[in-house]
Amino acid sequence: MLRIVLPAMLLLAAAPAVAQSDFRACLSGLRGSVTAKGVSTATFDAATRGLEPDMKVVEFLNDQPEFKTPIWDYLAALVDEERVADGKAMLRQWSSALAAAEQRFGVDRYTIVAVWGVESDFGKAIGKRPLVQSLATLSCYGRRQAYFRTEFAATMTILERGDVDPGHLTGSWAGAFGHTQFMPSTFLRLAVDNDGDGRRDVVDSVPDALGSTANYLARSGWTKGGTWGFEVRLPPGFNASLVGRGKKRGFDQWAKLGVRRADGRAMPEGGAAGLIAPAGLSGPAFLVTRNFDAIYAYNAAESYALAIAHLSDRLRGGGPFVTPWPTNDRGLSRAERRELQALLLRKGYDIGAPDGAIGTKTRQAIADVQRQLGAEQDGRASLSVLTALRGGR
Template sequence: MLPNLLAIAMAAAPQAATVPPYDAAAYDRCLDSLETRASREGIDRALFNRHVRDVVPDTTVLRLLDAQPEFRTPIWDYLAGLVDQERVADGKAMLEQHAATLERVRKAYGVDPATVVAVWGVESDFGDTFGKRPLLQSLSTLSCMGRRQDFFRDELFATLRIIRDGDVAPERLVGSWAGAFGHTQFIPSTYRRLAVDFDGDGRRDLVGSIPDALASTANYLKRAGWQTGNPWGYEVAVPRGYAGPSGRTHRRPLSHWVGQGITRVDGSAIAPDARRTALVMPAGRDGPAFLVFRNFDAIYSYNAAESYAFAIALLSDRLRGQGGLVRDWPTDDPGLSRRERRELQRILLQRGHDIGEVDGIIGAGSRAAIRVEQQRLGRTVDGRASQGLLAALREATPATPVDTDGQ
């Protein structure tokens, strides 16, 4: 949810042990102005002061404003950690475990279970990774420092209204640096608009209620234009030498693309019709190509990044039992699955690096250790966890058994 957690993303951000210095007087003046504005908008001053006035700013969030990995990470690395075999297996288990709820959600909102569960898996790893930053601390900091302060002030006030209404207790409002929280990582203003009480307990609780979270996600997608029964899109083959338009915003009738010689990726013909579609090649003309429909845009709106939308879309396909991509990404050094990332971290520990917990998340400590090993191995020093690096370290590391089953 804009801008959201994405388990890989948030946890990869370095967590400072101490808060860097800030101008306390300027911060207090900002809180004074926020209190006045909150009062004008119907938020009780006592509520504001009880929950915001004594919060110590966390200035580590400021460095994350422009660091969302869905915009900075090669798509093959991004998808390797989000659409891996573990997440597919876990997602299928969630489809079975929550089948009755998901069927009710489908009937109420018209969104298929695989798509809803894919969002859940990418956003919080099925409830395993909510994020650890207190929303009030992050949002009060971002309301007074850095860019986009007006946006974050609206989110701060929305958080206070959630507390006022009693839907979620303040201590449970923890999540991403930007304020996304719960199983499917709604930001507070989106929660206020679109969260639903699906379990009938009188509260809209995206933290403690899986039915509320799944239904709220489907409600979001429906309101974003989801078209029941239509696909998000599919992989296609583009004729060699094609020089026409591409990109998510270049919409044409499906018949137009058929007329350009575009087929299913297996070479089979596409039945032409008038549905507006776009040709998207997220890694350029040397990588996989897709025709995407209106439902892709609905997914895209959840986090406004194409890499993110493809993670949801491709994971949903895998949860429906479909295979992976036919065409490879244009790289000779693909990214790592989470299981492979854990193996890499164990090797780094064996080689004497203090990287903390083996969790499959390549954070600051792991990246620093990778740079040291890349230099030792004569590789490009960029801190990137890749298949090539893992293979080189397997060969260079003494033969000590490495458990890769995640246990």
């Protein structure tokens, strides 16, 4: 994870002076290196004319929130009934584009749409920061400048080739953009034209974004027709040392160890899988295959890959996990989070509009409510807090 280099207040205080004295010189250096790679001076100058640094992205680079999200909270928000319903609507709306992606790359439509849902809520949360400004700033200030200079140069190449409308090239603070949040260098390697217009546009063309996502997964080792895995039940006294995504063994070997599918079906006759237990042996456990590893490659976190895998199953018509998470205070769906925020606003907390995103202000307000309740002040958006707020309407 990213670690802070300078104290935040010092960084904020110094940023304007640093930006005024150094940014133009840095841009000049970037201009030389980018144009040496084949980008025209006209493209570079048009993209950077009047450009000022956005020092907020350096804050984001250096920020390490102390709040850690339990996996049951993480999945409760990412795989809720709202996202499942929206995903099924997207499956119907974009069936032709998804069929083309399936045919071309061998990745099933449910997984493609699940990535789309988790990455940008089906295009509703693509990101609003101009990539050129963000990546130019990160190329000149803070840590990992070499990495961000590579992404900045890739962004200039995208503009040179004309794949994406320059006015629509916005994304996250770190430069991920489009419906399924590609980094610019990833775009150059793996984006495809799935709508036949001669351009690779993951921002304004949903078919291109879906096809590009399928290509990413295929290139990451996706096996056509295979499963990502499934939930399992572990026998009493199961050896915890066998847990690990990389500790793969045949399904028949898992069966001999007493591992059973949670849905009661028989184990596959061939193939291998590793075992993950994100909340320990007392919570849900899963056998995961190379297809899970391909999802993991998209964003190297098992909780992230599990969210996509589970959402893909829900889009196929599957249900929630059989084994409950080891908590007596479950996480909240996005609808419940919005309700919680609305109740906090009603109590006078200044947290902004209810959007279901639990940021610093919302957590601080929750912690204050917990203080009044005599509960642990962890700022967690949980059912117990929502229930307490409902009772105090």
